[in-house]
Structures are given as structure tokens and as C-alpha cells.
Amino acid sequence: MDYRQLLVSVDLQHDVSYLLQRASKLAQLMAARLHVLSVLPLDEPFSGLAGSESLLRLKQESLDYLTRQVATLPCQLGECRVESGSVAAAVQGTLAQLHCDLLILGAQQHAGFAAGWGGELAGLPHHRHDVLVLDGNRPFWSQPLTFQLFLPLNEEGKGLLARADRVARALDAKLAVVSVLETPVGQTGQQADAALCQAEHQLADWLVRLPHPPQSWQVIRGELGLLLAQARASAQSQLLIVGAGRTQAPHLSMGSHVPALLQQAHGDLLILH
Numbered sequence: 001m002d003y004r005q006l007l008v009s010v011d012l013q014h015d016v017s018y019l020l021q022r023a024s025k026l027a028q029l030m031a032a033r034l035h036v037l038s039v040l041p042l043d044e045p046f047s048g049l050a051g052s053e054s055l056l057r058l059k060q061e062s063l064d065y066l067t068r069q070v071a072t073l074p075c076q077l078g079e080c081r082v083e084s085g086s087v088a089a090a091v092q093g094t095l096a097q098l099h100c101d102l103l104i105l106g107a108q109q110h111a112g113f114a115a116g117w118g119g120e121l122a123g124l125p126h127h128r129h130d131v132l133v134l135d136g137n138r139p140f141w142s143q144p145l146t147f148q149l150f151l152p153l154n155e156e157g158k159g160l161l162a163r164a165d166r167v168a169r170a171l172d173a174k175l176a177v178v179s180v181l182e183t184p185v186g187q188t189g190q191q192a193d194a195a196l197c198q199a200e201h202q203l204a205d206w207l208v209r210l211p212h213p214p215q216s217w218q219v220i221r222g223e224l225g226l227l228l229a230q231a232r233a234s235a236q237s238q239l240l241i242v243g244a245g246r247t248q249a250p251h252l253s254m255g256s257h258v259p260a261l262l263q264q265a266h267g268d269l270l271i272l273h
Contacts, residue, residue, distance in 0.1 A: 002170075003130075005078065007035045008104040009091055012062055016069060018136050019106040024073035025140050026104070026132075029171060035078040035098050036070050038062060039090040055084060095129050107135045107266070131244075133262065133269040141238045145173035146215065147270075148237040150228060153179050153202050153219075160243040163272050165210050167241070174215035176237060179203055180224045196221065225257050232267035241270045 008023040010016040020036070027034040040059065063082040070080055079098060083090040095103060149164040151157050161177070168175040181199055183192050199219045207217055220227070232240045244258055261269055 003030050003102045004032050005035065005098060005100040006030070006032050006102045006104060007037060007091075007095055007098065007100040009037045009039070009087075010066070010106065012038050012065065014106070016066075016106075019104075019134060020069055020073060022134050022136075022140050023104050024075040027075035031076075032102075033076045033078040034073070035094070035100060036066060036080045037091065037094050038066055038082050039087045040082065040084040041087050042085055059084060100129065102130050102132055104132045104134060107133050107264070107269075130273055131271040133271075135267050137266070138268065141171075141173075141268075143172070145171060145239075146176055146237040147171075147173045147239040147241055148176045148178060148231055149241040150224075150231065151177050151179050151203070152243065153199055156243055158206060160272060161206055161210070164241045165212070165214075167270070167272075169212065173238070177203070177207065177214045177217040178227075178231070179219045180227055181219060181221050182224055183221055192221070225260060228257050228261055229264060232261060232264055232269055234267070239268045239270055241272060244271050244273050 006023065006027050008019065010019055016038075024034055026032075040055070040062065059082045063080065066082060067080055070077055081094060083094070091103065094100070145168075147164070147168045149161070151161055151164075157179075165175060167173075179199060181192075181196055187195075196219060203217060203219055207214060228240070228242070231237070240261075242258065242261065258271060
């Protein structure tokens with residue numbers, strides 16, 4: 001997985017130093033260039049500044065502050081920008097202009113943003129950027145690394161498995177694969193056992209085709225949304241990986257759970273497209 005141009009979006013109304021440090025360490029690991037963006041959203045407390053000289057001064061002061069913050073980061077730095085207006089439009093435009101392939105957000109900084117535009121972004125068919133959400137209360141990853149992939153067993157799953165495997169190998173991490181079966185209403189125990197057996201065979205068939213086998217894999221019964229939330233908050237793995245697709249079978253509709261995951265402030269999350 002070759003991430004070469006990273007964009008970290010920061011909110012200057014919060015302390016950005018830790019998020020910038022984590023993003024820069026990731027850029028180092030990937031030998032990638034890190035671009036930094038902050039957006040003044042022109043709602044409170046900036047709602048009266050649109051089009052004014054005060055806004056221009058505020059943008060320049062914000063850019064000066066951000067430039068000082070990034071000056072000592074131990075990675076290859078790209079552009080540092082401060083925009084105003086719609087956060088969604090500014091992020092989307094910057095991703096395109098700088099040809100970025102990974103967007104990095106702070107879990108605590110972007111709670112409202114992630115709940116709104118971030119959730120919408122993850123499911124947009126024209127959006128092809130992966131999104132990494134970093135928990136500002138967790139330390140940067142240290143070896144040994146384990147990444148946990150929640151994998152749908154459908155047409156999207158094979159591609160998602162291959163991409164997650166490349167991400168894990170690029171960062172020298174072990175991959176733990178989980179597929180979830182939700183029991184439909186009215187399904188008998190015998191039917192549930194048969195479905196579980198079929199899913200295990202399908203997943204095993206996919207996994208033997210990988211260049212390197214995962215550290216572990218399992219198919220479990222349960223409620224997908226609850227298991228995803230528990231996995232993100234757990235300290236058993238450093239990163240939860242999910243797909244953004246919305247075309248899955250109903251019992252594995254991973255994409256429909258992305259907005260809820262983005263609202264959750266705990267744990268690191270990677271959304272692959």
C-alpha cells in the first residue's frame with residue numbers, strides 16, 4: 001500500500017500538537033509527504049467574519065501559528081494551508097489539488113465533522129481517498145503491531161482483504177481478520193450452524209490466496225454495529241480497518257456503520273475505499 005501524499009486536517013480551536021506528531025510519525029514510516037490543512041468554518045465564533053479584513057488577518061495569524069507548529073516535525077513536509085468556509089469543501093478540494101491518497105483526522109477534534117460530512121464522505125461513490133482517524137489519547141503505534149480487519153464476505157470483501165493485507169505488511173503489522181454473521185429473525189439453530197460453516201469455508205478459501213497468512217481469523221455470530229464499536233475501543237489491536245462500501249448484503253453492511261464509528265472518539269480507525 002503506497003501512501004505517498006498524506007493530508008492531516010487539524011482544528012486550531014484545539015491543541016493540535018499531538019495529532020501533528022502522530023501524523024508525522026506515520027509519514028516517516030511510509031516515507032510519505034505530509035500536508036497540513038486547517039479550516040475556519042465561518043460558524044461560531046467566526047460567523048461574522050465572512051469576507052472581512054478581520055478574516056484575512058485571522059487566516060494569516062492561523063497560518064503563521066500552524067507553520068511554527070509543523071516546522072520541527074520529523075518528516076517530509078508539503079504544503080501548509082489555512083482555508084475558510086465549508087470544512088467539507090476545503091478538505092475535498094485540497095485532497096484533489098495536492099493529489100493526496102490518505103486523509104488523516106483527529107478523533108476528538110473532528111467529532112461533529114466526522115458525524116456529518118465525514119460519515120457522508122465515507123459512503124460517496126466518487127470519493128476514493130482512504131480516511132485514517134487517530135485517537136489523540138492513544139500513544140503512537142509500537143511493535144509488535146496488530147491491525148484488526150472486519151471483513152464482509154461478499155464481492156467487496158476480496159479487494160478489501162487484499163488492500164488491508166498490503167497496509168499491514170507495509171507497516172510490518174500482523175493482521176487479524178474477523179467476519180460477522182448476524183442471525184436473521186426466524187433462522188433455526190441448524191440453519192445458523194450451516195451458515196457459519198459456509199462462511200468459515202469461504203473465508204478460509206480467500207485467506208489461502210494471500211501472500212502471507214494473517215495472524216488469526218474467525219467468523220463470529222453477533223450484532224455487527226456493537227462488535228465494531230467494541231473492537232475500536234479495545235486495546236487488543238492498534239488499528240481497526242473497515243471498508244466504506246454500502247453495497248454489502250444486509251447482514252454485513254459495513255458501510256452503513258461508518259458514520260457511527262466516526263462519532264466514536266476512542267481508538268484508531270482506517271476506512272478503506
